[in-house]
Amino acid sequence: MRQMAANMSETRDKIVAMADRLVRTQGFNAFSYKDIAAPLEIKNAAVHYHFPAKADLGIEVVEQEIEKFRSQTSRWKKLPEDEQVVKLTEVFRRHSQEGNICLMGSLAPDFRTLSPAMQAKVLEMANAIIDWLTQCLEQGRKQGRLHFKGTAHTRALIIISNLQASLLLSRVIGSSAIRDITEQLLADLRQK
Amino acid sequence: MRQMAANMSETRDKIVAMADRLVRTQGFNAFSYKDIAAPLEIKNAAVHYHFPAKADLGIEVVEQEIEKFRSQTSRWKKLPEDEQVVKLTEVFRRHSQEGNICLMGSLAPDFRTLSPAMQAKVLEMANAIIDWLTQCLEQGRKQGRLHFKGTAHTRALIIISNLQASLLLSRVIGSSAIRDITEQLLADLRQK
DNA sequence: AAATATACTTACTTAGTAGTAAGTAAACAA
DNA sequence: TTGTTTACTTACTACTAAGTAAGTATATTT
Secondary structure: OOOOOOOOOHHHHHHHHHHHHHHHHHOHHHOOHHHHHHHHOOOHHHHHHHOOOHHHHHHHHHHHHHHHHHHHHHHOOOOOHHHHHHHHHHHHHHHHHOOOOOHHHHHOOOHHHOOHHHHHHHHHHHHHHHHHHHHHHHHHHHOOOOOOOOOHHHHHHHHHHHHHHHHHHHHHHOOHHHHHHHHHHHHHHHOO | OOOOOOOOOHHHHHHHHHHHHHHHHHOHHHOOHHHHHHHHOOOHHHHHHHOOOHHHHHHHHHHHHHHHHHHHHHHOOOOOHHHHHHHHHHHHHHHHHOOOOOHHHHHOOOHHHOOHHHHHHHHHHHHHHHHHHHHHHHHHHHOOOOOOOOOHHHHHHHHHHHHHHHHHHHHHHOOHHHHHHHHHHHHHHHOO
């Protein structure tokens, strides 16, 4: 009657994937271990076995997101900077199509209700994205491929804000928002 | 031992004000009726007396926000359009100083967990803000006071995204974000 | 073959949460 | 003065949440 313990932590991966989806679709405070356990056909306590506290699960989700982001951006390294920014917007558009919002947009509203350790992880994620985009914009301007006023850091904040919030807005007013916003953003950056 | 029933619905107003604060600081799904009742020194059931279900309370909070927005913007009517946009950014900066995020930023992540009636109210709020800013930008461009590429509607979406998300980002990476972002946004709009 | 570790389940506790039914003091209206 | 409405409180129900302790089948090591 017992299930195969086929290979180690297959269930663990499924739990994290489900949690990731739930954080993005529902918000961190709006899902429970039951919402993870039921569809995977395991028991509540099995989730607690892998992640004793909900914060542990949240931290893992954020950590994997940071990992994913770093590996994606490093794969774009050889592309010209304007193409790299396009890649970034495509990541967000894909999320939008799946009905997901970005982790930052989902976790920032609840930020104060998160454990200190999880807050730290979210900050780490924010900095990873901001630092990468700042670098990319700086470099792109030097190469004459991107054009914008002000510091690269402030421009990075503006662009990330746009991407993040466009996913939120899309959910309320419909998915055309993300397309319109990203297209205009790229046009702004490309024009001298 | 009973309290004065001094004037009608004084308590009701306090409940809505407290709910508004809690939605903005914690998120709609992260506060309970106890969090409202305890600091007001009333009982849980008193909140249910005024707002039978949590969604009723949420709807009232959003409705009052729409009301507040309409009355504010109508007071700016005589100002030049660029000044009106400045006023809008000031509203957001003030929220930032109080540690609040905007209602849209707080409710959009949880959107799918909200009742249909509340979803409709949130959409109404989004449209009120977008429509106003679209009009304002359109008019400002016609007057030669504001400069931007693309449609006024898309530009309105971009600016609202920025304001909204800058409050979220501020919470995670610190409050300098909102200042930097709003200043750059205004500079962009003013420059030919 | 025995001991141990892994990956769970069963069964539970504790602590909320939204929501309700019934009662009550004060204000107000007929 | 009686009746009714307003604005609550008291005391609950039904449910869900996170988290835990103890047991068990399988796999791995010794």
